Amino acid sequence: MRETGSKRTGNAVIATVTAVALCTGAWLLSSGTASHPPPQPSSAQAAPTRPQGPRPDPGTAPLPPSPPDRVRIPAIGVDAPLMGLGLTRQGSLDVPPSERKNLAGWYEAGTTPGERGTAIVAGHVDNKEGPAVFYELGALRKGRTIEVERRDGSVAVFTVDANEVYDAKDFPDEKVYGAASRPELRVITCGGKYSERTGYQGNVVVFAHLTAVR
Template sequence: MPPTRVTAAALVFAAGAFTGTWLLDTGARAPAPPPQPSPSEAFASHGALTPRHRESLVRPLPPATPVRLRIPQIRVDAPLLGLRLLPDGSLATPPVNDRRIAGWYEAGTKPGAIGTAVVAGHVDTPDGPAVFYNLGALKKGDSVEVLRVDGRTAVFTIDAIEVYSRADFPSRKVYGASGRPELRLITCGGGFSEEQHAYLGNVVVYAHLARVAGREGARG
């Protein structure tokens, strides 16, 4: 196989390896630890996601580049930057010089289209709390809005928020293929080690497309 070709399985592995270790050099420089989700916000079981029937019938959108992320419950309104894999197979991170920016994996699914779209953001930077500092405060049923270049807004409903240690990050569960539009939001969490000067794991938000707002062809 040519060295430039990356299989789907390799991408899942690379992304999983990345999310278990990413942003570890950032450090807990925020004035207080970021909120962590309670066990009640996790999936009730290890089974498939189960949206309400009426929400499962939402028509998927055609692929279009996402430009902005809004999470009203935690007052996030952030521009989205495309992220690529680095030469070592890990995912690049959003720049640390702008705490407001989140990044999406641009070689993967575009939010709103069929599949699993991935958005990553820093929990903190050397300057303090960052865009996903309060991600662990979200609840099941909260909304995540992704504004797209085609003028449509893909509105996702949160199914669960879970915390994983670096050693037990479930790559297939987080990044596995889906037959419907889904979204993952990922940041550091799971406690902080002063000895290692690193977060111990990741917070992952699982969501599915619940409705679509706006109109095709609009530009903002």
């Protein structure tokens, strides 16, 4: 895994095709049926189109940079190691090996989870054998927590602000990867419409911000 720090290039270098490689829908394609699709977020879990009520919770003070080693999402049964991810030659976010279904990755050239800014975690929804690490991500609801175990011994706890699904052709890069003034996290897998010819047509994206440190 590459060192984080001065060599980090930020999330802006991720191209518009980010995470499309996650979206083959290998299990549904190999089984020849779309009868077991993963859950998709409902409109109730989306971020409001206009700010409502008081200003957003500023959350917890940022942590110093430290690579993450594990991600846990208790509400949907996720407890997985993390590997570092770079970019493909096409400029999209690389993905963990599909054969390791309980493995997720983080964009190691960007923000580390818990640090000020937007950290990125991604993983497969399935592989040829069945559901993978983020198969249930679309069912995650606002207010649930995501825990990231960091190499410095701390655990960064994020609270979910929204869970949305986007078609690949309309993926909102700035909204997902843009700079943030507080420590934020995005968790990404494939989702949206499904085609037996090409697989999933988009991505599920969870938006969360740091609310506690253990």
